[in-house]
Amino acid sequence: MSQLIWDFEQMGEFEGTQIERLKRLAYSGILPEVIEGIFHTIRKSGNQASHYGTGSFEQAKFILKKAYKLSKWFYETYENDFLELAEYELPVIIDERANELQGQLDFLEQQLEDYKSKIEELNSSKEVQETRKSRSNKSARNIYLNEHDTRILLIDPELRKAGWEVDTDLLNFKTHKTVPEKGRNMAIAEWYCNGKWADYALFVGTTLYGIVEAKKYRSDISTDLRQSKIYAERVTRDHDIELLGNWNDYKVPFLFSTNGREYLEQLKTKSGIWYLDIRKKDNHAAALKGWFSPQGLVELYDRDLDESNDRLEKSDYDYLQDQSGLSLRDYQIEAIKKVEKKIIERPEEQRSLLVMATGTGKTRTVIGLSYRLIKSDRFKRILFLTDRRMLATQAIGSYQDNRIENLNTFADVYQLEELKDTTPDGETRLHFATVQSMVKRLFYNDSPLPIDSYDCIIIDEAHRGYNLDKEIDEEDLSFKDQDDYVSQYKKVIEYFNAYIIGLTATPALHTTQIFGEPVFSYSYRQAVLDGHLIDYEPPYNIKTKLNSKGIVWKKGERPKAYNPETGKIEELAVLEDELKFDVDQFNKLVITEPFNRAVIKQLVQIIDPTSDEKTLVFAARDEHADLIVSIFKEEYNAIGLPVEQGTIEKITGKSYNPQELTTQFKNEKFLPSQSR
Known part of the structure; x- marks a missing residue:
């Protein structure tokens, strides 16, 4: 039945265990909570009977009744028909019925094959799918559980x-x-x-x-x-x-x-x-x-939280500003104090948000904060959560390299576990993980981490929970759309009974819905005024006819569109109203060589590839990055300025060893050609 549901819902190819299939169906919202519970109860009972020979007549009767309710739910959900049936009655035991039952089983197996022809009908539209989901939940609600x-x-x-x-x-x-x-x-x-x-x-x-x-x-x-x-x-x-x-x-x-x-x-x-x-x-x-x-x-x-809070309040901050250690600035110390104050005075809110401009030292600040929280025993174990392996690797390096107190790093004093470690042990004080790996460990696993595995979570780039990247599916976990990613992201950070600290330079529109208002903000403008950042120069604004006037079809016109199935340009129906595209969004979705070349022709007049300055160009996705690299090289060559190997390179999640490339980009003038 679970396999049939998987096929009906067009969940794609599947290689895994029965447990994994049921977890995926439940987590995708296809199996209501009660139905998932019945599935697992029947599965475990069957395993115990077949592998260990354990069970009782009473257990068998219980399983039969639940199988009856499960079958009723399945029929009502996928046949769009309500069954008015009486309460389940145990069948009379007649050994001679074995042949008859085998015949019925063979018939049902043939029906199972015929059912597969319904898949197209069951997924003919989004509306049909949503109606079925509603019907599924309604049928599940009718199952009475004492x-x-x-x-x-x-x-x-x-x-x-x-x-x-x-x-x-x-x-x-x-x-x-x-x-x-x-x-x-x-x-x-x-x-x-x-x-x-x-x-x-x-x-x-x-x-x-x-x-x-x-x-x-x-x-x-x-x-x-x-x-x-x-x-x-x-x-x-x-x-x-x-x-x-x-x-x-x-x-x-x-x-x-x-x-x-x-x-x-x-x-x-x-x-x-x-x-x-x-x-x-x-x-x-x-x-x-x-x-x-x-x-x-x-x-x-x-744990005595009053004692831990008192220890945290009485500890000094001098070692955090020591030149032989983190050498934190006044505003970084103020940020730490604001978070600690909220943890002590309003612990029930379980949220703090730090907003600090790029380049003002968020990572060093949070190293000092996490060290103090662990040292005072306010928290026993911290989860450092990112949405990129590369971000996590960079943070791990910072915790291992930056000295904090008495020439010791965090990793010198406390046990730290990296991405490869899936389960923290009793001595672990800081554990790094990605959101994607945590979704797998918590919701696609028959033995998920307990809610008390961490009592504090630090989330780097906290705004990313509301920005679905086209390449967010690292570690073979994909999200259907932005709403889906947000829900998974939110489920992970709210799963644990933990205090959550968010870090970001650019809070998104809804970031405060998860983390609340910032307890401390340090803006780019303030950092410039304080002399900690250098102000940027006025931007170059490159305009094309396309991004100036947009893409507009008037009422009555027949737009043309490429049909990937036929490989032809086809004329669409007459427009009943004006149709206008947002060019910025259009350019992210549809990558065109002429538009990118027009922009890059202007950029090569501005950027000197032989200078000591470095330039970052952000691409919409991996293949777009390839196109940009290629056009840059062609356009520099066209103006008589060929570039050396390693001058223009792509660094994305699909590059070979992107962490090493990022380090080389930061520390060297050109990327070595062997790293390409």
């Missing part, structure tokens, strides 16, 4: 991903007298709390760290954690369990409430995992995107 179903299909799997041993039916105190054991991290179902039954009790060894209240899917969640608070008050030390303390009569530090539904801002009280640290009266419940790992809860309990 509390037990919700725990088996949705809550158990998510707890398991975070590292907990959990099985609502088997690891259950009420039905199996399951008790915690040393060396095991268990989410024990239906734990007795002096007359009440907590849905889950989270034990690290024999120590009770958390209580979970589970609701049935789509029911309201107790966002005030009232029921969990009752369990936390009533729990006792029976069965040799260890309680961590007593906080206003609550004997469990961390409380949770969930209905298994992924958190949606628009449905706050009906989604997410609501969490409360009960140890302080002024703490408030908040929604999480996932579960803490056992180790994460232990570290959360052990």
Whole structure:
């Protein structure tokens, strides 16, 4: 069925496991949350039965019922027809029906082949696809899940991903007298709390760290954690369990409430995992995107933020301005102070944005900031996130090379992990990754990183979340369009229970929607006035007839367009209204040699290729860069000024070793010819 859905949705070629296919379908918005849960439950049950011979009659009945609901959803979604069927009834067991059932299976396999002819019909237009998606969600909403179903299909799997041993039916105190054991991290179902039954009790060894209240899917969640608070008050030390303390009569530090539904801002009280640290009266419940790992809860309990904040406030900044270290300027120190002030005074906002002009030292500033945050133990592990491997590699080099305190670099003092390391270990304090790799690790992986893997995220070039590059699909991960990229980018940075610090020189229109208003800004103009940057000269404005007058077809005209299928220029229908193209956008989408040559003819009159100055020319995409390099060389030759090898070179993500080329461009007059 999953393969058929993949084909129906025209997801393209696929080589991978069943898990990977289901993850991709779910992440693309094709499988509703409940349907994904049913798929995985059936898959895991089948694996256990075939590989280990485990299972029970009760489990088999449960799986049959869910397979029935899954089939009903599939039919309603892809046949555009509503089935008014009664609740599922178990079939009568008749061994003699085996041949009959095999015949039905053969018939269904033939139907499966015939179904493939529907693919074109199912994807005939965007409207048809959107209607089907709406129908899919509506059918999924009609699937009733009681509390037990919700725990088996949705809550158990998510707890398991975070590292907990959990099985609502088997690891259950009420039905199996399951008790915690040393060396095991268990989410024990239906734990007795002096007359009440907590849905889950989270034990690290024999120590009770958390209580979970589970609701049935789509029911309201107790966002005030009232029921969990009752369990936390009533729990006792029976069965040799260890309680961590007593906080206003609550004997469990961390409380949770969930209905298994992924958190949606628009449905706050009906989604997410609501969490409360009960140890302080002024703490408030908040929604999480996932579960803490056992180790994460232990570290959360052990961490004293008040002590860390006090240590951060009392530490001096002199070493950051020392000439033998980072030698930060006053405005860079001010930027660090502004971020730290917000972290200490308004931690609940979990966002800070630094806006600093290109060339004013954002990287050195953030090296000093991150060193102070780790040194004070305000954060235990920082994720440095970029959207380019090259940007990450440059940042890694800066952290490894720049001395901070007592002639030591960040990497000399703390453990740093690079791009190749996919999972940070317990000693890691700084980890570098790209957005694209994180999407894979979090949303296309059956064992994603827990939400407590990082408690601070630094995002370089934060505005890029709203600027989809045509070559953003490094590491074999592509996004369909800008909205798709933004949603993935936003999902990654909001997945972790972490404080987010954004860095940018050019905040985009919607950057503040993610990061809030800047806590500190240092503009290009101010940097020039302060003598830290040199002002630019007046720009050359090159105009062509095309970009001056634009491209306009009048009402009644018949535009001509190239048809790539026939390879011919074809006349289109008569225009009912005037049609005008934005030339700037047109030139990014349609790369024409005459337009580029007209511009470059002017540039070669201005740029001296033999001087010590360096020039950057930005291209729309890789093939455009090739065209620019070629035309530049031709036009210099045409005016009698042939250029040496390495004078004009392309540096893009598709170049051989772009990081090395970038370093050579910065440090050498010409790029060595062997690097081409």
